[in-house]
Amino acid sequence: MHRFFIDEKFNNNQINPSKKILHQLTKVLRIQKDEDFVVIQNNKEYLCNLINEKIILKKELQEKIINKKIELILVQSFPKNKKLSIILQKATEIGVDKIYLWKTIYSNNLFSDIVKKNERFKKILKEASEQSNRIKIPELFYLKSIEEIKFVKSDLLLFFYEKANPITNNIKNYLYDLKKFKRIFIFIGPEGGFSKEEINLFELKKAKLVSLGENILRTETAAIVALALVKYFL
Template structure:
């Protein structure tokens, strides 16, 4: 059954309203009509609805019932991603949303070469949110991940005391492996994962991260691309601590 995300303010009493591009998709692409059923989510609750009326720029839905959903993981992963080049961030957001990541925080690091101008930033965030929403639909998730504005590496480190565990894969770490860290923790609910951009993290950034009690981990003898590292580490953490196992 088709699923659409609806802002909470567009759900009132027994009715909900879909506007914008989704209206065109429902009417002209899917060719749904009065009485057809669709699932909507306000980002936290899902509803079974039926199409009550179709207007030119709006679809009116009747709320039939709330749905019980168990597609969200009990592990809250926040991905602090060093801004990569090209469209790699789009791939990272798409795949990590499917895995179950709850929050994306783009970070500006010493070796970040991407320069997002303020005039383009809002468009980038809008694009990333759209990709995340489509990935939620595809994977059946109820909640939309939060996608934050880019911040500096040090600003990001100041947030890690909100988490039970902070992991930073680092190519020069030869002793502590990711699996060893995950095997040694209990009652973990919130995990921060830091992934460097194409050039990795600088030594000064790593020294600063250690002062904030981040754990450096090895991913093995091979050097992974930033997008591969992000998807792999999030998958491993979700497997070991979450609901992918």
């Protein structure tokens, strides 16, 4: 069943959709009269029909039980544009709660070049959320400095580093006792890796150096593998 995050609010159990949404419903997906689809608003799902170019509310679906859980956060250094689209899409599908895009020393992109694509990135997050049956779209932020994030004692900082020892820095060594953490941060470097200054900074912040094995992974592969592994333990 098709699912849509729609900003327009219900008025008398109906929505006048934007031209963009209406085109997607009628021309792209070819939604027929009396064909059910789901509208998502404020973490709630509504079963709807399309009648006379209006979205008609049939009923509110049973609210999903969202257990209080550990927040999963990806801090991704700016990669090349095509790779970033893949990372945003797959991170959303896996279940990340927040994504910080970070301008590191060896990032290839300018900060302004990344930020100006914000609307396209949000569209990727929205569509991936619809496809993966989520009821909340991940939040997206942009960082010039890691100091913009205020870390607390209940945070677990996992710094994925290609030179970390695969045995002593295995990820399972840090995820055996998750009850004491409220947020898990996953830090992934760009194509050129992290600089010595950035590594020293993470060591000062008590981040855990983590290995993803003996093979050197591309930045987009590392992000997907790291998120999937942590999600498995969660």
